Amino acid sequence: MTLPNSEAPVLDPETGGVADAAAILRAGGLVAFPTETVYGLGADACDGHAVARIFAAKERPTFNPLIVHVPDLDAALEIGVFNDDAVRLARAFWPGALTLVVPLQPGAGISDLVTAGLDTVAIRVPEHPFAHTLLVAVGRPVAAPSANPSGRVSPTTAAHVLEGLGGKIDAVLDGGACPVGLESTIVNPARPVRLLRPGGLPLERIEASLGMSVRIPDPDTDGITAPGQLKSHYAPSAEIRLCATDRREGERVLGFGEVECDLNLSKSGDLTEAAAALFAALRTLDASGAGRIAVTPIPETGLGRAINDRLRRAAAPRPV
Ligand code: TXA
Ligand code: MG
Numbered sequence: 001m002t003l004p005n006s007e008a009p010v011l012d013p014e015t016g017g018v019a020d021a022a023a024i025l026r027a028g029g030l031v032a033f034p035t036e037t038v039y040g041l042g043a044d045a046c047d048g049h050a051v052a053r054i055f056a057a058k059e060r061p062t063f064n065p066l067i068v069h070v071p072d073l074d075a076a077l078e079i080g081v082f083n084d085d086a087v088r089l090a091r092a093f094w095p096g097a098l099t100l101v102v103p104l105q106p107g108a109g110i111s112d113l114v115t116a117g118l119d120t121v122a123i124r125v126p127e128h129p130f131a132h133t134l135l136v137a138v139g140r141p142v143a144a145p146s147a148n149p150s151g152r153v154s155p156t157t158a159a160h161v162l163e164g165l166g167g168k169i170d171a172v173l174d175g176g177a178c179p180v181g182l183e184s185t186i187v188n189p190a191r192p193v194r195l196l197r198p199g200g201l202p203l204e205r206i207e208a209s210l211g212m213s214v215r216i217p218d219p220d221t222d223g224i225t226a227p228g229q230l231k232s233h234y235a236p237s238a239e240i241r242l243c244a245t246d247r248r249e250g251e252r253v254l255g256f257g258e259v260e261c262d263l264n265l266s267k268s269g270d271l272t273e274a275a276a277a278l279f280a281a282l283r284t285l286d287a288s289g290a291g292r293i294a295v296t297p298i299p300e301t302g303l304g305r306a307i308n309d310r311l312r313r314a315a316a317p318r319p320v
Contacts, residue, residue, distance in 0.1 A: 008032075008170065018133050018134050030057060031171045033144070035126040039158070040142075041058065043144070044141075048111040073125065083102075085191070096200075099124040100124075100188075103121075111143070147161045156178040156280055182306045184199045185201040196217070202303055236282045238291055239315075253294050254281055272303060
């Protein structure tokens with residue numbers, strides 16, 4: 001294994017790393033930190049200079065807004081306006097893998113760069129214990145996109161973060177592998193309630209909690225509803241072929257369930273296990289020099305919806 005070429009210090013939560021990370025964030029620095037979904041690249045959401053550094057480090061287009069992370073619903077109510085459906089979803093699923101896009105509370109002090117000038121803000125309360133302790137210690141909202149160069153696969157370990165951004169950030173808080181492994185589900189709770197991005201919280205659970213169906217916008221007729229949802233995204237270097245039922249010349253096969261393959265996301269066909277393994281598997285196959293990756297079929301239910309969404313983006317033609 002090659003060690004990541006990185007200058008950023010790795011902070012250990014067992015030896016005061018969370019307090020160090022909080023101090024760096026309060027001083028306007030950039031710290032990558034673990035959440036249950038993926039690692040985020042954090043900055044003080046009220047500090048425009050700090051937020052600008054996130055866009056520079058990731059080479060992220062500035063029209064693509066960031067998610068604001070807070071420790072609890074009370075802190076969220078200070079920056080967003082919550083209708084009844086929003087409060088219901090927050091009570092049901094926070095802390096957890098759900099991001100709510102709500103109207104921005106006037107005077108909340110969030111940098112315009114975070115919202116890309118929109119009058120809405122995306123808010124999330126992560127469940128990961130180190131993320132929670134960190135947010136409490138910072139005492140301010142923390143803007144954090146996934147801690148990867150724009151357009152690449154999201155990191156689910158501190159080593160992934162260092163591979164992509166090591167030379168461009170001030171530190172990474174190492175909390176081991178992220179248990180969910182896929183980014184949060186993004187919902188706009190203004191009626192009709194809309195799913196802006198499938199993710200680590202299955203749609204079925206959201207619909208059961210609300211007692212109604214959630215609209216899935218059609219990008220062709222509704223336009224792009226989450227500005228970051230460009231068709232080609234989450235891209236490994238290898239070419240990807242989906243729903244593969246055979247192996248073609250030069251392909252490595254990424255499998256799901258009882259199939260013949262080079263790497264299996266879950267031999268028992270468990271979608272939770274597959275989600276947690278997905279991004280690391282794409283990196284492993286990429287690093288093995290596979291020019292082409294064929295992926296066997298994955299059901300379009302529960303977490304399968306988000307897994308297939310990420311794979312379709314990984315398979316989409318890349319902008320040149
Ligand atoms: O699990 C996650 O959500 C991770 C962890 C770190 O929390 N974060 C994450 O952030 O995936 P990012 O930046 O990679 O994705 C955020 C998405 C983008 O597609 C962005 O366009 C969308 O959220 N977004 C942010 N603010 C929005 C808004 N006001 N309206 C619509 N979409 C918004
Ligand atoms: Mg991202």
